[in-house]
Amino acid sequence: QSQNSRSQHENRSTCMKQLRAKLYELELSKRSASAQAIEDSKSDIGWGNQIRSYVLDQSRIKDLRTGYETSNTQAVLDGGLDPFLQASLKQGVEV
Incomplete structure (x- = not known):
């Protein structure tokens, strides 16, 4: 909740901006975790790992x-x- 102003419209706008920012951060976090999981599942390609x-x-x-x-x-x-x-x-x- 955000009640920094006396105006309901300003408070609503501020809350929506904060909510969008939190959702954006959450989505970035999910994508980062997914990319890291994919990267962790890859095996090393190097000398000595031949089949x-x-x-x-x-x-x-x-x-x-x-x-x-x-x-x-x-x-x-x-x-x-x-x-x-x-x-x-x-x-x-x-x-």
Whole structure:
């Protein structure tokens, strides 16, 4: 409530401005919290966070999350990722 003035119209106008300001601050706070939650849910993208390691000179490919390893590098490079997906599903790893 705001009763700084004797005029009801001025008091109403002042109250509406204060209410709008509070609602605006509340909305900004909600948006900020939502943006922060999204940012917190992101994983770090950096060295050492790779999913799969391709070592072609030793003819092997290893999925670091599941431990699945294959020596058929050409099949994987041609798109044969089914064994990796199956290993991931067996372990319950998010693909």
